[in-house]
Amino acid sequence: MTPIHSFKSAAAEKRSHQSYFKIGLSVDCVIFGYADKELQVLVIKSDLKEFAGQWSLLGDLVRPEEDIDEASYRVLEERTGLKNVFLEQAQAFGECDRHPSGRVVTIAYYSLIDINNHKLQFNENELSWKPVRTLKKMAFDHRKILDTCLQRLREQVFEKPLLFNLLPVKFALRDLQELYESVLGEPLDRRNFRKKIAVKEWLRDTGELERSVVHRPGRLYAKSQSGKR
Template structure:
């Protein structure tokens, strides 16, 4: 965008700056074989009693990419997680109090392992499957982020934030099934996961299961931070 300084000054605080910008975080968790999402009670009278995503206005002195990390930190105490921008929503009337454009990010955290400091007592986990309606256009945002998560789940090792350090293949498969909302064949699933080479066999066994215990695995260390594997499709097209 081209914008002369003079133009900015002329229009400043008149028209164009009458739009606020926020980020909203779709924070997925996982518990008891169900995909969950962290929500907060809306404090707008228009949406009284309804739940909404965790979000905040972007501060004038922060990068847009920093904002969702800050929100996540403030709301849950968590840092150092995978966060990805998904889409920017800016319908005219999406916010009843004024013009607010919001950029949505998604994130995945382990509900049980990281104990959240849920200082706001109006912040709670909800089963994604149960959510029919949210404040603002947050249901649309959730759906968009869930769709993105489902796309990425086989391409990148993103979901290991949802599991404890050590996990069995059954636990991993249960997680995939919760995210994708479908049942998977165990043998084919294991083959596919093996191909990815994301896991390290720990030579340990599950414990405290009322049946034959399975082997335990962990994620390969070098995958933990982040990894981009975008070129796959392209390479597949080279002949």
């Protein structure tokens, strides 16, 4: 057994650096958006020949001088220009053969951003939004990572006001309900949904109404101040 928490002898240390420090460490970000009434995820074309034509999540190796949380924020900011957005660690994925070019353990994060309230920074490698539904196969184990993050998100949506991050500042309750339905993958009863949201005090009535709808307009709401990320 290698005493991880000791590093005592020089020999042990050398051995560590020779064999144990050859594991690469990366972060991968599952960046969710919402458009066309569907949950979307930000992906990039893989440039590994093994995965030619397949989509992969946004990720990067963790730098020696940055925390893993910093690394994930960096990846997010480099691609979206956004800072100070919700970003949370989901899980580490560390199967030996998950990366064809070598041993890379990755730590998955997920984030929620408003697609229309930012511009993608680099359009290299066909960086783009894809509906989660349509991504059958992805590079690496990224479909599995996406599923894990989506599941985590589903567990959280009624606990924390996360989904507001996917919407513009003002939105109708119908928009919010459709978003919840997209994320949860099931229809919700309108009255029960409104009641459930109402008791949480996540919403602030802006006093405004929808415009340009061909029916009775709904009230527009915004995330209330008390509703934290």
